[in-house]
Structures are given as C-alpha cells and as structure tokens.
Amino acid sequence: MRKKKKNSNSQKMFLAFVAIIFLISSVGSVVLYSGNNNDPESFSIDLSNGKYKFDRRTDTYGNYYYDVTSKEGADFDAFYLPDKLYLDIPKDAQSLIQNSNYFYITFDPTQEDLSTVDFVRFEVRNNAPSSKFFIDSVISENSIYSFPILDCSNATINSPVVFLKSSNDTNINYENYCLEIEFVPQSTLQIKDALVYLLQGIDIG
Numbered sequence: 024m025r026k027k028k029k030n031s032n033s034q035k036m037f038l039a040f041v042a043i044i045f046l047i048s049s050v051g052s053v054v055l056y057s058g059n060n061n062d063p064e065s066f067s068i069d070l071s072n073g074k075y076k077f078d079r080r081t082d083t084y085g086n087y088y089y090d091v092t093s094k095e096g097a098d099f100d101a102f103y104l105p106d107k108l109y110l111d112i113p114k115d116a117q118s119l120i121q122n123s124n125y126f127y128i129t130f131d132p133t134q135e136d137l138s139t140v141d142f143v144r145f146e147v148r149n150n151a152p153s154s155k156f157f158i159d160s161v162i163s164e165n166s167i168y169s170f171p172i173l174d175c176s177n178a179t180i181n182s183p184v185v186f187l188k189s190s191n192d193t194n195i196n197y198e199n200y201c202l203e204i205e206f207v208p209q210s211t212l213q214i215k216d217a218l219v220y221l222l223q224g225i226d227i228g
Contacts, residue, residue, distance in 0.1 A: 070224060073097075077104070097223050099150035101216045105227045108213050112221075112228065116197040119183050120221040126157045127184045129173050132165035136189040139211045143187055146215045151222045162186075175201035185218070 067076045073095040080090050080100075088102045120126070128147065130140045144159060151157065160173040178184035178201035190205035197203070206214050220227050 068225075075223075075225065091223075093223075097152065099219055099223070101219065102212045103216045105216075105220045105225050108217050108220075108227050110193075110210075110213060110217050110228060111195055112202070112217060113197045116202045117221055117226060117228075119180070119200065120185075120202070120218070121224050121226075123181075123183050124155055125182050126155075127160050127173055127177070127182060128157055128187060129160040129162055129184055130187045132161045132163065132168050134189050136208070139189050139206070139208050140187045142211060143215045143218070147218050147222070150219045155222050175199065175203065187214075 065076065065078045067074050073093045075091055075093045075097060077089045077091055080088055082088055086102065088100050089104070090098075091101055092098050128144055130137075130144075134140070148157070158171065159168070160171045161168050162172065162174045164172060173184065175184055175186055175198075178199055180200055183200045183202065186201060186203040188203065188205040189208075191207060192205065193207055193210045194205045195203070204214055217227050
C-alpha cells in the first residue's frame with residue numbers, strides 16, 4: 024500500500040511494514056476488495072465538502088484498491104468502497120469523528136498482537152486531512168510506547184477517543200464520546216478505511 028508521508032521512526036516503519044505483509048498473507052483467499060471486474064474503473068461522488076474521485080488500481084498482490092482524490096487536497100488509498108464496509112458504526116459516532124478536529128487514538132500496550140493496531144494508527148496518521156489532529160495514547164504505562172495515558176473515561180465531545188483493540192471477533196461500541204473498536208486481523212483494512220473515510224468527511228455503511 025502506498026505511503027503518502029515518511030515516518031521518521033524506523034522501528035515504527037518496520038512494524039507497519041510487517042503488519043502489511045502479515046495482513047496480506049493472513050487473509051489468504053479472502054477477497055480484500057469487495058468489488059468485481061464489472062465495477063467502474065473510475066467514478067466520482069459529490070459531498071458537502073467537495074467531490075471525491077475514485078480510480079481503481081491493482082496492487083502487487085493482485086488486489087483491487089481505489090486511489091481517492093479531491094480538489095480540496097484529499098489523496099489516499101482504500102481497499103473498500105465506503106458503502107461496502109458493512110461495519111456497524113453508529114451514525115452519531117460517525118458524525119462526531121467527521122466533525123471533530125481534535126481526537127485521541129488509544130490502545131492497550133499489553134495486548135498480544137500490536138501489529139494491526141499500529142498499522143491502523145500509522146495509516147490514519149498518514150491519510151488524515153491536515154485539518155484533523157490526533158494524539159496517540161495508551162491505557163497504561165509501558166516500556167515500549169512513550170504516549171500519554173488515556174482511556175474512554177477521558178473522552179469528551181471536544182476530544183473524542185477511538186479505542187482500538189485487537190481481538191478474536193469484530194465488535195464496535197460507542198458511548199460517551201468514545202468509539203471502541205475490537206477487530207480481527209482480517210478486518211484491519213476495513214477499520215483503517217472506515218476511519219480514514221470518516222476523517223475525510225465521507226459517510227460509510
């Protein structure tokens with residue numbers, strides 16, 4: 024997957040690279056892109072914040088993805104179309120993320136699999152619009168990440184929290200301005216796409 028910006032931390036870049044390889048190899052025969060050869064090669068959608076153009080591409084693994092651009096400066100890749108993610112993210116949570124310029128992404132640094140969480144965080148940071156500002160955080164002290172300590176109890180309407188959890192199942196809960204996302208490795212690209220779409224002002228589901 025193409026990167027828009029370079030990360031200065033080589034260790035984090037290595038983890039992100041490992042995560043990408045892991046994701047591609049782990050899904051095996053699972054279709055990453057839910058479209059087919061009959062889908063349009065290129066199309067545009069008009070939104071209140073501008074027009075977005077979707078150009079279908081093929082990566083080195085033969086998977087379809089879309090290069091998404093807009094005259095307002097959006098430029099990111101997505102494996103799933105916004106109406107084919109089928110993630111049950113409540114509309115009020117979607118609206119909060121779309122309209123918040125400042126938010127946190129937090130996670131448990133002691134969980135067994137950190138590669139997928141790191142991948143989502145890096146992709147969101149690399150593909151979020153410049154008007155959005157988020158802070159990486161963790162729910163407890165640890166020796167790996169020097170991030171602020173924060174959890175859902177700190178979420179407010181002005182600084183919502185996205186809590187990422189690697190899990191054996193995919194579940195999404197929203198309460199008190201905190202969006203908790205538990206996801207399996209096979210759902211990682213969907214979660215990444217969903218968050219980037221919402222930050223770009225694009226509704227999903």
